[in-house]
Amino acid sequence: MNYSILLTCLASISLSACASSSVTQLSSNTAVISASAAPICRTTGAASVANQMAAIATIKAGYNRFIVGGFGTMNNTRVVSTGPTYATTSGSFNRFGNSVYGTTNTTYGGSSTFLAGSNEAEMQITMLNPGDVGYEQGIDARAALGPDWQKKVDGGVNNCF
Known part of the structure; x- marks a missing residue:
């Protein structure tokens, strides 16, 4: 939106x-x-x-x-900012022989900013x-x-x- x-x-x-x-x-x-x-x-x-x-x-x-x-x-x-209200973490990995390689990503959301x-x-x-x-x-x-x-x-x- x-x-x-x-x-x-x-x-x-x-x-x-x-x-x-x-x-x-x-x-x-x-x-x-x-x-x-x-x-x-x-x-x-x-x-x-x-x-x-x-x-x-x-x-x-x-x-x-x-x-x-x-x-x-x-x-x-004043400007008021609220902290995040949720966090979503996702990850993926690959294994090659005896080694595992991966990545993770965390997304924070739900924060807002408003005038007061x-x-x-x-x-x-x-x-x-x-x-x-x-x-x-x-x-x-x-x-x-x-x-x-x-x-x-x-x-x-x-x-x-």
Whole structure:
């Protein structure tokens, strides 16, 4: 079986919900956004989810723009390899007079390698409305989400793309 096709299919299936996030409200206009994404998303995917969730939190709180006050990412991914689960040995021999000549071959199988862990991103935001200090420098929440911003506000963000 072609393993690259299998891995591509599995990655496509797993990316349909490869990220999660939470919003911790610190005050009426400040919040901390925490995002976690699958290993295949990398830290840039987790950062993208955090940014989109910051925009969603801003709109849901009744604000138009936000400023990022602090930001950080962390890669907690690792490659895990399991040992072989079986070994098969076969051999052959030939006898010529008083001498025996032979060969053996041992095949190991059943091992696998997979990615585990997650990528994390966290940001603190200050949400702003017109007239607030820093409003002009803030990120427009609707523009950050794109043309289908309402759909994202209603459904949330659960993938890193």
